[in-house]
Amino acid sequence: MKRISPDPAGVSRRWRERYTTSDGQWPPLWRERKEVFERLLALGDAITADDVERIMGNETWTKHYCVECGKWHRELIQLGEEPDVESRTVTVCLECARKYADFILREMGVVYWDRALCALNPKEGDSIP
Numbered sequence: 001m002k003r004i005s006p007d008p009a010g011v012s013r014r015w016r017e018r019y020t021t022s023d024g025q026w027p028p029l030w031r032e033r034k035e036v037f038e039r040l041l042a043l044g045d046a047i048t049a050d051d052v053e054r055i056m057g058n059e060t061w062t063k064h065y066c067v068e069c070g071k072w073h074r075e076l077i078q079l080g081e082e083p084d085v086e087s088r089t090v091t092v093c094l095e096c097a098r099k100y101a102d103f104i105l106r107e108m109g110v111v112y113w114d115r116a117l118c119a120l121n122p123k124e125g126d127s128i129p
């Protein structure tokens with residue numbers, strides 16, 4: 001489990017890794033992708049997520065999908081395996097993660113509360129796990 005957030009300064013490196021050949025060359029047909037890379041690189045470490053989205057024309061390199069609310073967010077909690085082709089990975093936004101935490105705590109609290117009541121005042125029919 002980890003928190004994930006945009007890494008605008010790392011987008012140019014990941015973009016280059018994705019779209020260059022194994023020897024680091026830009027295929028001739030991907031001239032536009034090289035131009036995107038150069039625009040990203042020109043902003044240096046000061047680049048923001050807003051800059052990346054403006055240059056890319058979309059939010060796919062700055063946001064992730066929350067499986068609970070179905071919206072795209074910049075800040076999320078990643079659960080499970082590191083993302084890969086066949087990984088079992090879930091991402092939820094911070095608001096949905098809080099709802100999960102509240103739900104889990106409430107459910108655990110109910111279990112413990114019931115056990116405590118049964119232990120203090122056992123009645124016929126109570127099942128004490």
Ligand SMILES: [Zn+2]
Nearest residue numbers: 066069093096
């Ligand atoms: Zn969500």
